[in-house]
Amino acid sequence: MSLAQMKTELENSSNAPLYAKQVLKRRIKIDTISVSRIGTYGSLADSLAYTAKLKKVYGPYGKPGSRFLVQVLARAPNTFYRFSQIYLDTSVFRHRVADSLGRSILSRIREGKDSFEHLAQTYSMGGEAATKGDLGWVALGILIPEIAHELIKKKKGDVFIVWSRKGLHIIKKTEDPKQDTGFALMMRIFL
Numbered sequence: 001m002s003l004a005q006m007k008t009e010l011e012n013s014s015n016a017p018l019y020a021k022q023v024l025k026r027r028i029k030i031d032t033i034s035v036s037r038i039g040t041y042g043s044l045a046d047s048l049a050y051t052a053k054l055k056k057v058y059g060p061y062g063k064p065g066s067r068f069l070v071q072v073l074a075r076a077p078n079t080f081y082r083f084s085q086i087y088l089d090t091s092v093f094r095h096r097v098a099d100s101l102g103r104s105i106l107s108r109i110r111e112g113k114d115s116f117e118h119l120a121q122t123y124s125m126g127g128e129a130a131t132k133g134d135l136g137w138v139a140l141g142i143l144i145p146e147i148a149h150e151l152i153k154k155k156k157g158d159v160f161i162v163w164s165r166k167g168l169h170i171i172k173k174t175e176d177p178k179q180d181t182g183f184a185l186m187m188r189i190f191l
Contacts, residue, residue, distance in 0.1 A: 003191075007057040007069065010189070016055070016071055020189045027190045030073070034183050038080055038137035048072065049184035060191055069189040078182020079140040081151050082175035084133035086119055087126040090167040102161055102168045109159050109170075116159065116172050125167075133172065139182055147171060 001009075006024060013019035020026045033049040041047035044061060052058055052072045059069040086105060088098040105123060108114045120133030128135055140148055146164045154160060154173045162169045 003060065010057045010069070010071060011055050016073065017187055020187070024189070029188045029190075031186055031188070032183055033186050034139070034141070035078070035181055036139050036142045038180055040136055044070075045186065049075075049186060050181050052184075057189075067191045069191065071187045071189070072184050073187055074185040075181050076183040077179045079177050080137040080180050080182070081140060081143070081148075081173070081177050082137045083135055083151060084116060084120060084172040084174055085126065085128050085135055086116070086124045086133055086170040087128065087166075088123065088168040088170075089125045092125065093167075098168045102170055105170055106159065106161055109172075116170075134174070137175075137178070137180070140177075141182075144169075151177075 001024075009024070010016050010020060017028055017030060020028050031045070033045045035046050035050045036042070038050065041050070048058060048070055049072065052070070054072050054075065057069050057071045060067040061070065062068050088102055090098050093101065101123070105119050109116050109119065117132035121129050124133060143151070144162075144164045144166070146162050147169060150160060150162050150171065151173060156173055156176050159170065159172045162171055
């Protein structure tokens with residue numbers, strides 16, 4: 001059977017895992033993949049988990065000798081938040097200095113003396129300085145608990161300070177939360 005025929009048979013099967021094991025005699029692996037960010041993917045798995053069509057077979061992927069096909073069997077939703085951040089690392093600044101600087105930055109934003117985006121580029125000590133503070137859409141389950149707790153309570157446009165064990169975070173909630181694909185059940189069929 002050709003690779004194209006195999007893919008078509010898997011897509012048309014009512015029970016693809018059983019078909020792959022019993023008819024095609026292929027080794028399979030089924031994984032639950034979590035999508036942590038929408039629009040920015042850390043690997044092939046989370047990219048396919050979010051973008052692939054259900055039941056469609058993709059691939060082959062991998063190096064010769066360890067090639068495989070991928071099929072998304074099911075999806076489940078998760079809640080995503082979009083926010084921006086200015087991060088002050090307390091392993092670099094003393095707690096008191098970070099607090100003073102954070103309150104000064106927050107005051108400048110609230111009084112309209114400077115924009116959040118400009119201050120993020122200037123002061124943020126994380127990778128978000130390159131994106132003017134924007135962290136994009138992030139799944140609720142991977143957020144620092146202190147940030148998640150506050151984001152749930154705040155309204156779109158709110159700017160506020162959150163302390164975590166990593167440092168001080170000045171957060172701007174830029175969108176209301178949304179439900180989107182957060183998890184996918186994916187099958188790899190080894191060739």
